Amino acid sequence: EPEVTQTPSHQVTQMGQEVILRCVPISNHLYFYWYRQILGQKVEFLVSFYNNEISEKSEIFDDQFSVERPDGSNFTLKIRSTKLEDSAMYFCASRTGRNTGELFFGEGSRLTVL
Amino acid sequence: GENVEQHPSTLSVQEGDSAVIKCTYSDSASNYFPWYKQELGKGPQLIIDIRSNVGEKKDQRIAVTLNKTAKHFSLHITETQPEDSAVYFCAASRGRDDKIIFGKGTRLHILP
Numbered sequence: 587e588p589e590v591t592q593t594p595s596h597q598v599t600q601m602g603q604e605v606i607l608r609c610v611p612i613s614n615h616l617y618f619y620w621y622r623q624i625l626g627q628k629v630e631f632l633v634s635f636y637n638n639e640i641s642e643k644s645e646i647f648d649d650q651f652s653v654e655r656p657d658g659s660n661f662t663l664k665i666r667s668t669k670l671e672d673s674a675m676y677f678c679a680s681r682t683g684r685n686t687g688e689l690f691f692g693e694g695s696r697l698t699v700l
Numbered sequence: 701g702e703n704v705e706q707h708p709s710t711l712s713v714q715e716g717d718s719a720v721i722k723c724t725y726s727d728s729a730s731n732y733f734p735w736y737k738q739e740l741g742k743g744p745q746l747i748i749d750i751r752s753n754v755g756e757k758k759d760q761r762i763a764v765t766l767n768k769t770a771k772h773f774s775l776h777i778t779e780t781q782p783e784d785s786a787v788y789f790c791a792a793s794r795g796r797d798d799k800i801i802f803g804k805g806t807r808l809h810i811l812p
Contacts, residue, residue, distance in 0.1 A: 590743075619799065628804040629736075629744060629789060642799055677743050689734070689800055691743035 588612045590692035592678050598698045599668055607663045607695045609678030615690070616683035618661045620653065622646065623675045623694075632676075635661065636683070668699045702727040704792050706803030714811050719777045721806045723790035726771065730792040733766060733773045734800065738787045744802075747788075748775070751795075777808075785810045 591610045599605050611618050620632040633643040635653055643651075652664045661680075665672055675694040703726040713719045725733075731752035736744035750757045750764045750773065757764050761780075766773045777784055790803040 621802075629738075629802040631799045631801060634799050679743075688746045688749070691736075691745070693741075693743050 588690075590678055590680055590690050592676075592692035592695050594695055595693070596696040596698070598700065601670055601699055602667050605665045605668055605672075605697060607665075607676050607678075607697070609661045609663075609692055610659055611661055611678065611680030612690055613659070614682060615680035617641075617681050618653075618655070619679040619689065620663045621677045621679060621691075623677065625674070629677065632663075665697075668697070670699050673697055673699045702730055702792055702794075702801040704790060704801050704803040706790050706806060708806060709804065710807045710809070712809040712811055713780055715780055715782060717780055719775075719780055719784070719808055721775045721788055721790065721808075723773050723775075723792075723803050724771055725773070725792040727792065727794070728771070729794050732793040732795045732800075733764070734791050734793070735762075735764060735775050736789045736791065736802070738789065738805070740786075744789060780810050782810050782812070784808060 593608045618635040621629050623629045631644050633647045634641045650666045654662050675696050677694045678692045679689045681689045706723045734749035735747050737747045738744045748759050748762050750766050761778045763776045787805045787807050789805045791800045793800045
């Protein structure tokens with residue numbers, strides 16, 4: 587069964603460092619998302635991406651964040667200068683876009699900022 | 701924007717009993733209501749969804765109901781089993797290319 591894959595599964599970084607989280611969405615999907623889940627809390631929307639551009643972003647997704655689909659298969663989330671409060675599980679998700687469609691989530695990348 | 705409220709935050713039920721989780725939403729334009737199950741260390745997985753042109757949907761032991769007038773929707777799990785223990789999230793979306801907004805989650809414990 588096709589699945590969304592994310593790397594790394596866990597990354598530890600120093601505050602102020604840049605981090606890139608990578609995702610490979612399901613191949614025939616057209617809409618891509620990043621969500622964040624701080625430990626024990628709800629899953630929060632960060633950004634949606636369609637047709638090679640951001641279609642919507644939340645207040646959390648400030649200038650420190652960026653997304654890219656560099657090669658037609660990978661979908662990346664970059665945090666330019668990490669802060670302690672960026673520590674969370676980051677989930678990539680994708681869907682076909684036909685009607686609404688199920689949102690398929692990856693297993694997540696745990697980011698720990700020290 | 702959309703706001704989804706979910707209750708209870710924690711629910712413990714005896715194995716074999718039923719569990720009910722309730723959600724409300726604020727945006728009357730929302731028309732798609734999925735429910736996700738999240739097991740420890742994993743990403744959320746869709747277990748059932750309902751669209752606003754339907755009032756109820758059932759899939760084996762799981763059922764969802766939707767009251768569009770009151771902006772309420774609920775998840776019902778019957779004959780609960782140990783493997784039902786997880787965190788359950790309700791969510792709402794306007795559909796098409798719109799984002800999905802999640803509730804805060806319900807941690808369900810199935811007691812032996």
